[in-house]
Amino acid sequence: MKTILIIGLNIAAGKYLPVQLKKMGYNSIILLDSNRDTCGSGDEIGLSECHIADIGDPVSVIDFLERHPDIVERADYVTSCYDDVFNLVAEVKERFNLSGPPTVFAKLSDKDFVARLVPEYSPQTTAINLSDPGLIHKLSHLDDSKAYILKLPISSGAVGNQFIDPVQGQSLIETVTKALNSSKIHEATRREWILQEAIPGRLFSFEGFVEGGKVTCLGVSKRGRLKFTEVRNSYPVDRQFSTSIHQQCRDCIQRLTWRAGFENGYFHCEFILNKDRAYLIDANMGRMCVGTFLEQAAEAHSLTAGEIAAHGLLLPLGEAVTRPCYRDPSDCPETLGIYYCLRSGGRVLGWDIPETFCNNHTKMVQPDSLVPPVGESNQAWVGMAVGQAKTLLSQMRNLRIQTEEELQAPVFL
Incomplete structure (x- = not known):
């Protein structure tokens, strides 16, 4: 049984990935970052061996692994669910002689590198x-x-x-x-x-994966933000974009993969649409969207979130034997993902959740966590929910967040 060392496991994948990997015959050792991975208390993650580490500090992670040699001795692969951790993954891979994603994953995590690689599509x-x-x-x-x-x-x-x-x-x-x-x-x-x-316009992203150098697009997500905080995601919304914009984005992603030598892995490429031109602002190569997209894709394509998450993790490692049976985006129902926040930030003490609330709801912070105001960054997220737009929006009206001052309505529009 092969063992995968995962440095950083995002909240959405943490609900499904450990269970799915175990079903597929893999052991997983997870380094959880208490600053960003709040899924560590769930029953699902109990199927994996977990350790707390500050993955934002590569030196401390290397030191931790050197002080616990049994971890790397048991591991066959090292990877991450975060593209901004691929530099650390590359260092661990080389230092401890493990297999993992190609080193180009680390290079593509750099926005300046990507802009220089495809300047014709970049601001x-x-x-x-x-x-x-x-x-x-x-x-x-x-x-x-x-x-x-x-x-x-x-x-x-x-x-x-x-x-x-x-x-x-x-x-x-x-x-x-x-x-x-x-x-x-x-x-x-x-x-x-x-x-x-700064390019004014609509934020959207192309979701998909590359296998053997061939690009497969899984559809377009339309993103909604309040300043720098993403608060909603509609997927798939391909019908809302012209054939010309579709082709621009496909050409951009194809050229990026060719020029970088990116052969196998998911992507979550973010664009700004300004008039009749799409600008690539963040490539996110090597991973799928870490938020609501996993559950939205599962609902839209009638798949399980576990099989999608596992394919995303295993594909760059050369371990993806099969692929999920994705539908054409035009045949998929549109889904809505919501990231809700506190308008002025504050300390989250708990939730008042209606009994009939949607099944795909995830608490993204632990009780007693301090979150910044909505608009500052995605660190303002308190929770996320996925469902059909009309039903989900109706249910969100009854959700409340307990703070030190009062019960507050979530902000997501």
Whole structure:
């Protein structure tokens, strides 16, 4: 029986993946990050061996594995459910002589690398570091009358993102410096960042996978955000997009896979639609969407979430013997995924959930967790729910979140 070391298991996959892997004859050892993996208390994850680790600190993870050599000695593979952890996965793979995803997965987690690989499909993107002596010259080539978004090159869930709007009488470098000085990211002024042109338009994503270099698109998700927090996802909504936009996105993903040498794995490519052009803003290569998409895809394609999650994990490892029987997106019913939050943030003490609430509901934080206000990032998520739009929206009206002050209605629109 082969053993897979999983460094970081997202909440949705945590409900299904350990059970499915066990059914398929795999053992799993999971390094859970208490800062982002809140699925560790469920019965399902009890089927796996679990350890707590700060996967945001690669040095501490390597140190942990060196102090527990039995873990890597028993493991055959190492991987992750997060693309921003693929650099760590690559390091563990090499240091401990394990099999795992190709090293290109780590490269593709870098937004600057992707923008340089497919510049014809990307917004103008500039890598910056405040310590760079040539930064003033580099920024002088940018139009300071435009708006930009300041992003970490390797990150997820919009963590650290800031809008950089033009300020009268202030240079772009002054505006960027002020933004970094006020950032909540640790040592923000010493880090690498990218400055990406802010493209107004609709956010959507192409979902699918690559197998043997061939791209299979599973449909389009239409995303809804409040500032930097995603609050809803409709899937599949292919009929809402023109044939031209479909072709642009397919061409972009195909060229990206060819140029990168990406052969096997899922993708969750995020685009902004502006008029008749689609801009790739986040490639998310090597994984499927970590939120509601897993349960939405299962409902839309009449599959189990477990078989989809397992295929996503095993495909890059060369262990996917079969693939789920996906339908054509045009034959799938549309589903709605909701990520609900607290308007002003606060401490979550519990939930008041109606007895008739939907089955596909997931608590995304532990009781007594402090969450930021909606709009800051996806770290504002308190929970998520999946179902048919009309029924789910009706049920959400009766859900309440217990905070220190009062019972609050969830924010998701």
